[in-house]
Amino acid sequence: MRVCIGWRRLLLLLPVIFLFPHIISVLQLHKDSTIEHQHQKLTKKFDHLVFGPAAGEGLHDRLQCQGTKALNKTHFPSSPRNSNYGDGISFVTVFTTYNSTADSFIKSRSSEQVSVGKMSYNKVERSMAVLNVFVNFLEVTMPRSNVLILTDPASTLPIQRNRVTLYPIKGEYSRDKLMLQRIRSYIVFLEQKLEEQSQLQGRISHYIFTDSDVAVVDDLGQIFKDYPLFDLALTFRNNKEQPLNSGFIAVRGSRSGIQRAKVFLQEVLEVYSSKYMKASRMLGDQLALAWVVKSHPSFNTKRFTRQQPFEEKIGGASVLFLPCATYNWTPPEGAGQFHGMPLDVKVVHFKGSRKRLMLESWNFLNSSPSPHISDMLCLILSSGRTKYDF
Missing domain, CATH: 1.20.5 (Single alpha-helices involved in coiled-coils or other helix-helix interfaces)
Structure with a gap:
């Protein structure tokens, strides 16, 4: 049973x-x-601004916002267009477009078009829009500065702006080698400036090398006055593997400053070419920068953990290290972003898909009846963590 x-x-x-x-x-x-x-x-990307709470609420040294209204203003005046801000400063950026058959095909596909405000852009037009907005911000905050665009001689850039000059430099501008070419272009540019020194008759122009997807929101000329001894300046963050960002490099316009900056970048290029070619499309230049700096025997990497400027002798150059939180702030990357935006922020870097946010920010500032940069920064702070369709 x-x-x-x-x-x-x-x-x-x-x-x-x-x-x-x-x-x-x-x-x-x-x-x-x-x-x-x-x-x-x-990971969804949006085709419109998406707002959230502004980080840094209650912190005394961070921007406080109510919507897109700043409750504590940054120190920068709202309209310095007629001032001398930027006098003796040239911004240098590497930029090219890829007018290939593929780009022409993209232009004809409405699905590849993106709209920002009343404007619609294809892939090439997006890049040009970002470049133009880069210049627009400089016209507001540093109206006496010049913009020099280092570009492929074969590239046709439809840009005609006051105080903007195209500077063709031969090289390899393919997407895979663009970061490598950028360092090479900087070196060639500095070599040419050394040759021109004898013709300047005592007039010095300082140079700030930046990516084109940045918005300069405060006067940067002050660093050359506040720190009179540095040859070149780099921005740093508390990141063990990539403490230095190559999107901002300042060079003093004296003959010795240009010469030492050129030698420093030549060493970076050599390290880049010998050690980091596998990362040539992205990050190779930043890894090479970090290697050159950290390999110096007396350098203390713990200084990267503090948000204070400092100077250090690297090789024969006096290098000024400036915190990314102020001089290269990135939503949502970069030092300090999870604690809000510092009141003294001077450069906002719109990496990756945040380029839509860069265009939207300019539209907001330009369309406001009484524009103030602090209010625009609230717009960036409230929507900076969202991935957009650029």
């Missing part, structure tokens, strides 16, 4: 035994589907 009962139990359990793997598979599929859905929600 007991044998019969055992067989019956076994027969009742057989369907469960056979179905159990299928049940597990269905549950796993549901779990994977949920995770994928959550990932898609996190």
Whole structure:
């Protein structure tokens, strides 16, 4: 009798035994589907500004916002257009477009078009819009500065702006080698400036090398007065592997400053070419910068953990290190972003897909009846963590 009962139990359990793997598979599929859905929600890009709470609420040294209204203003005046800000400063950026057949194809595809405000852009036009907004911000905050665009001689850039000059430099401007070419272009540019020194008759122009996806929101000329001994300046953050960002390099316009900056960048280029070619498309230049600086025997890397400017002798050059939190602030990357935006921020760097936010910020500032940069910074702070469609 007991044998019969055992067989019956076994027969009742057989369907469960056979179905159990299928049940597990269905549950796993549901779990994977949920995770994928959550990932898609996190990585979804938006075609409009998405606002959230502004970080840094209650911190005395951070921008305080109520919507897009700044409750504590930064020190920069609201309209310095007629001032001498930027006199004797030249901003230098490397920029090119890729007018390939693929780009022409993209232009004809409405699905590849993006709209910002009343304007619609294809891939090439987006890049040009960012470049123009880069110049627009300089016209507001440093109206006496010049913009020098280092570019491929074969590239045709449709930009005609006051105080903007195209500077063709031969090289390899492919996407995979653009970061490498940028360092080479900087070196060639500095070499040419050395040759021109004898013709300047005592007039010095300082140079600030930046990416074109930055907004200068305060006067940067002050660093050359406040720190009169440095040859070149770099921006740093508390990041062990990549403490230095190559999107901002300032060079003093004296003959010795240009010469020492050139030699320093030549060493960076050599390290880049010998050690980091696998990262040539991105990050190679930053890794090379860090290697050159950290390999100096007396350098203390703990200084990168403090948000204070400092100077250090690297090779034969006096290098000024400036905190990214002020001179290269990035939403949502960069030092200090999770604690809000410092009141003394001077440069906002719109990396990656945040270039839409750069254009939207300019539109906001330009369309305001009584524009103030602090209010625009609230717009950036409230929407900087969102991924956009650029």
